[in-house]
Amino acid sequence: MSFARASVSVLVLASLLGVWGSMIALPAEAQAPEARSSTDTFTVRQAVRHALRANPIIQAAEQGATAAAASVREARSAWFPAVTGQASYRRLSGNVDYTVELPGEAGEQPVTFAPAILDRYSARASVTQPLFTGFRIPNQHDAAQARTRATRAQVDATEQTVAFETRAAYWDLYRARAQARATAKSVELIERRLTDVRNQRAAGRATEADVLRVKARRDRVRAERLRARNAVESARRALNDQMGRPLEAPVTLADTVQLSQTERPADALVERALQRRPDLRALRQTVQAQAAEVDVAQSDWFPQVALTGSYLYARPNEQLFPPEDRFQGTWEAGVQLSWDLSLGFRTDAATDRARAQWQQARYELQDRRESVRNEVKKRAEDVAQAREAVAAAETSLASGRAAYRAVQSRFEEGMVVVSDLLDAERTLREARSQLAAAQADYALARAALARAVGRSVWQE
Numbered sequence: 001m002s003f004a005r006a007s008v009s010v011l012v013l014a015s016l017l018g019v020w021g022s023m024i025a026l027p028a029e030a031q032a033p034e035a036r037s038s039t040d041t042f043t044v045r046q047a048v049r050h051a052l053r054a055n056p057i058i059q060a061a062e063q064g065a066t067a068a069a070a071s072v073r074e075a076r077s078a079w080f081p082a083v084t085g086q087a088s089y090r091r092l093s094g095n096v097d098y099t100v101e102l103p104g105e106a107g108e109q110p111v112t113f114a115p116a117i118l119d120r121y122s123a124r125a126s127v128t129q130p131l132f133t134g135f136r137i138p139n140q141h142d143a144a145q146a147r148t149r150a151t152r153a154q155v156d157a158t159e160q161t162v163a164f165e166t167r168a169a170y171w172d173l174y175r176a177r178a179q180a181r182a183t184a185k186s187v188e189l190i191e192r193r194l195t196d197v198r199n200q201r202a203a204g205r206a207t208e209a210d211v212l213r214v215k216a217r218r219d220r221v222r223a224e225r226l227r228a229r230n231a232v233e234s235a236r237r238a239l240n241d242q243m244g245r246p247l248e249a250p251v252t253l254a255d256t257v258q259l260s261q262t263e264r265p266a267d268a269l270v271e272r273a274l275q276r277r278p279d280l281r282a283l284r285q286t287v288q289a290q291a292a293e294v295d296v297a298q299s300d301w302f303p304q305v306a307l308t309g310s311y312l313y314a315r316p317n318e319q320l321f322p323p324e325d326r327f328q329g330t331w332e333a334g335v336q337l338s339w340d341l342s343l344g345f346r347t348d349a350a351t352d353r354a355r356a357q358w359q360q361a362r363y364e365l366q367d368r369r370e371s372v373r374n375e376v377k378k379r380a381e382d383v384a385q386a387r388e389a390v391a392a393a394e395t396s397l398a399s400g401r402a403a404y405r406a407v408q409s410r411f412e413e414g415m416v417v418v419s420d421l422l423d424a425e426r427t428l429r430e431a432r433s434q435l436a437a438a439q440a441d442y443a444l445a446r447a448a449l450a451r452a453v454g455r456s457v458w459q460e
Contacts, residue, residue: 041252044170047243048457051166052159054244061155068148075144078137081129090120114322121327122314128336134302135295143292150285156278162242163457167447169242171440173235174253178436180228186429187225190218193425197418210418217422221429257439259387260446266380269453273376274369276454283365290358297350300340309333372452379449386442393435400424400431 042050052058098114130137194214200206237247264272274280311331316323319330340347407424410416 134299
């Protein structure tokens with residue numbers, strides 16, 4: 001008996017292990033549908049995080065910043081010695097002869113000054129160390145650093161743009177779904193009202209015209225519901241595309257619109273924007289880079305001084321006389337001074353071009369600063385206006401609900417006609433849609449203000 005009980009226990013344990021193993025082998029979709037659906041639920045921050053990670057425009061901007069950082073290392077390398085190497089082999093023609101006839105006591109006699117070495121090998125290593133370049137190298141380095149900071153600011157500006165567009169798509173979907181729910185609720189109310197009117201017609205308290213009037217309103221609201229559903233699908237695809245997800249993937253919105261308690265004064269927001277806006281930072285760095293480029297162009301007015309040195313290892317070594325058919329090494333060192341006094345005023349033209357580009361960048365910065373001031377003030381006004389619109393829409397919705405309940409009660413008592421009830425229902429539906437639109441507009445206005453001020457991509 002003990003052996004049988006042990007066998008049964010082993011079989012039960014094996015069965016449990018098999019079931020457990022089969023559960024592990026199931027795909028993630030079959031294991032936990034709740035976990036799968038939770039991956040489709042997004043807050044605004046999560047949507048922005050997905051968009052920033054998948055957006056190719058940001059990745060392209062990052063590559064531009066990487067290239068700019070490499071240009072800084074390239075400019076810095078000009079401070080170090082430049083080492084070059086060269087190796088060669090030459091074969092001279094067979095008629096090479098260093099023998100001449102010289103007069104002597106016994107007449108002209110051939111004298112060989114050097115042997116005719118037809119196979120020639122050489123290897124040379126040279127080094128050049130700049131000493132003075134007319135301030136070209138430090139100015140090139142400063143320009144490269146400024147352009148690198150500008151490209152990093154451009155990356156930040158691109159991220160802010162993507163974050164704003166993602167928030168806009170998020171709240172557009174919020175608006176579309178809220179309006180779709182309002183329309184669906186209206187269809188339910190009208191369907192029930194149509195049933196009530198048909199019952200009243202059967203009891204002789206309503207006419208066929210009343211039934212047709214309700215049916216016509218129901219059909220119009222059904223058409224509105226279809227348009228609202230299409231708007232939801234379009235907004236969902238737009239948000240998925242912004243986040244880099246499959247267009248038809250389901251999306252559940254976890255956030256709702258919350259009104260902020262206070263807003264900073266517009267003047268304080270303007271000052272913050274002038275300091276933090278990434279596009280302004282990029283322009284300021286561009287101005288610095290262009291100023292350095294002016295100094296780079298002017299460096300050609302100065303002489304260039306460098307230390308030079310080389311080592312030659314050749315067979316034969318032509319720097320030695322007489323040449324010998326064997327490898328020999330020689331070296332040389334010195335100071336090189338060069339001054340490009342080219343005609344045609346090339347340096348003047350290059351300097352004028354660089355100075356004009358510098359002035360152009362300064363004017364662009366000045367114009368952008370004024371645009372930022374106007375934009376921030378306008379966005380702050382939009383937020384205040386949107387806040388008031390939400391409050392008005394909430395009041396309208398409360399009024400519409402109260403009016404609909406009152407008209408519905410009077411209709412059930414036979415004191416009003418069905419058209420009055422349909423008008424009350426339409427007013428209630430429009431109030432719901434207006435509240436959803438006002439809330440979405442408020443969220444978008446705050447996102448636009450955050451972008452205008454230059455806040456972090458995670459701030460609204």
